[in-house]
Amino acid sequence: QVQVVESGGGLVQAGGSLRLSCTGSGLTFEHYTMGWFRQAPGKEREGVSCISWSGKSTYYEDSVKGRFTISRDNAKNTMYLQMNSLKPEDTAMYFCAAHSDYYGGGNCPQTDFRYWGQGTQVTVSS
Numbered sequence: 001q002v003q004v005v006e007s008g009g010g011l012v013q014a015g016g017s018l019r020l021s022c023t024g025s026g027l028t029f030e031h032y033t034m035g036w037f038r039q040a041p042g043k044e045r046e047g048v049s050c051i052s053w054s055g056k057s058t059y060y061e062d063s064v065k066g067r068f069t070i071s072r073d074n075a076k077n078t079m080y081l082q083m084n085s086l087k088p089e090d091t092a093m094y095f096c097a098a099h100s101d102y103y104g105g106g107n108c109p110q111t112d113f114r115y116w117g118q119g120t121q122v123t124v125s126s
Contacts, residue, residue: 002026002115004034006096009120012086018122020081022096027115030054030074033103035113036081038092038122045095049081050108057105063089086124093119 008020022034035050049070050059058070067086072079079096097113 002098004096004098004115004117006094006117006120009094009122011123011125014086014088014124014126016086016124017082017084018086020083020094020096020120020122022079022081022117024077024079024098024115027098027100029077032098032100033108033112034072034079035097035108036070036079037095037097037110037113038090039095039119040089040092043092045110047108047110048094050103051079052103052105057103059106059108083122086122088124088126090122091124092122094122095119 004022004024006022012018036048037045038048039045048061051070055072067084069082096117098115099113
């Protein structure tokens with residue numbers, strides 16, 4: 001069955017960096033649109049970033065533009081989220097998700113994504 005598993009979360013001070021990874025199995029990874037989402041305590045889950053099959057098209061939520069970079073290595077069945085200049089408001093559970101429809105750019109709604117990981121916690125201390 002299709003599985004996506006996140007890793008790389010942790011505790012970091014404000015201004016620091018973390019790199020999240022998401023590894024897929026049971027799927028033809030290069031034919032899946034991938035995304036990162038996050039949910040802070042007491043808040044709804046929100047989209048962070050997503051990336052097309054080839055990596056050519058990406059989307060970033062406004063609050064992370066210029067600080068986060070999404071990428072993928074299809075040979076390793078892995079997607080990454082490099083997070084720099086982290087802020088306390090970035091504290092959340094981060095989820096990766098996948099769907100097999102074509103993505104050509106723009107926003108990527110959560111409802112498009114079929115497969116979800118269990119999440120990895122990112123905590124940014126002030």
